[in-house]
Amino acid sequence: MNDRYPFLPLEFAEQDSTEMLAAAKSFYQHVKQRRTVREFSDRPVPREIINNALLAAGTAPSGANMQPWHFVVVSNPTVKQQIRSAAEQEEVEFYTRRASQEWLDALAPLGTDEHKPFLETAPYLIVIFLKKFSFDQHGKRFKNYYTAESVGIATGIMITALHTAGLATLTHTPSPMKFLNKILGRPSTERPFLILVAGYPEDNATVPDISKFPLDEIASFI
Ligand code: IYR
Numbered sequence: 425m426n427d428r429y430p431f432l433p434l435e436f437a438e439q440d441s442t443e444m445l446a447a448a449k450s451f452y453q454h455v456k457q458r459r460t461v462r463e464f465s466d467r468p469v470p471r472e473i474i475n476n477a478l479l480a481a482g483t484a485p486s487g488a489n490m491q492p493w494h495f496v497v498v499s500n501p502t503v504k505q506q507i508r509s510a511a512e513q514e515e516v517e518f519y520t521r522r523a524s525q526e527w528l529d530a531l532a533p534l535g536t537d538e539h540k541p542f543l544e545t546a547p548y549l550i551v552i553f554l555k556k557f558s559f560d561q562h563g564k565r566f567k568n569y570y571t572a573e574s575v576g577i578a579t580g581i582m583i584t585a586l587h588t589a590g591l592a593t594l595t596h597t598p599s600p601m602k603f604l605n606k607i608l609g610r611p612s613t614e615r616p617f618l619i620l621v622a623g624y625p626e627d628n629a630t631v632p633d634i635s636k637f638p639l640d641e642i643a644s645f646i
Contacts, residue, residue, distance in 0.1 A: 461592035463626040464546035473589045481582035487570030492555040496608045508543035511598035546623035553614040594621040
């Protein structure tokens with residue numbers, strides 16, 4: 425039997441309701457400024473900003489607190505070049521053969537194609553792996569639970585942390601992504617989840633004129 429954790433008093437600083445509403449509104453105003461960027465500058469970014477975004481992501485809730493993620497931060501130009509080359513090979517397949525016409529039609533307004541220069545230009549590629557298993561100190565293997573949910577939440581926190589620090593990001597998912605295990609030397613028990621491209625946007629970067637659904641479309645109150 426596993427021992428129970430000791431339980432500690434929760435540190436919870438209650439705010440008054442005016443502050444609560446102001447905080448909720450201000451977070452929304454801040455987070456709605458985030459845009460997915462595809463044109464990155466090669467301007468360097470301090471590693472400590474990335475480290476803190478990783479630590480923030482690591483606070484995410486996860487199934488049985490297994491923390492089923494591993495983040496590989498790639499800044500080495502040779503490794504970035506290898507990732508770009510492998511990703512573009514998969515993307516050529518995707519755009520010419522693999523994707524259905526329906527999928528291509530859905531992507532057409534975004535203007536994406538198989539060329540992924542940002543994989544070399546941006547200072548950091550944070551490659552997020554989902555760990556299907558954990559291992560104890562004797563190498564005994566344990567299944568992790570709710571891995572996609574857990575890693576998705578951690579990724580969301582990381583994106584928000586980087587946005588809050590003043591950086592742009594792109595969630596990039598070349599498909600399939602198995603090549604990332606090979607290039608980055610990760611075990612086959614880990615599944616590449618996505619590549620988070622992070623850096624400053626290029627000076628004249630543009631973004632598509634898209635909007636988000638209103639509250640009454642994304643939520644119902646019963
Ligand atoms: N992985 C491809 C295709 C792609 C798919 C979706 I869904 C997007 O929102 C964007 C792109 C690519 O990166 O081009």
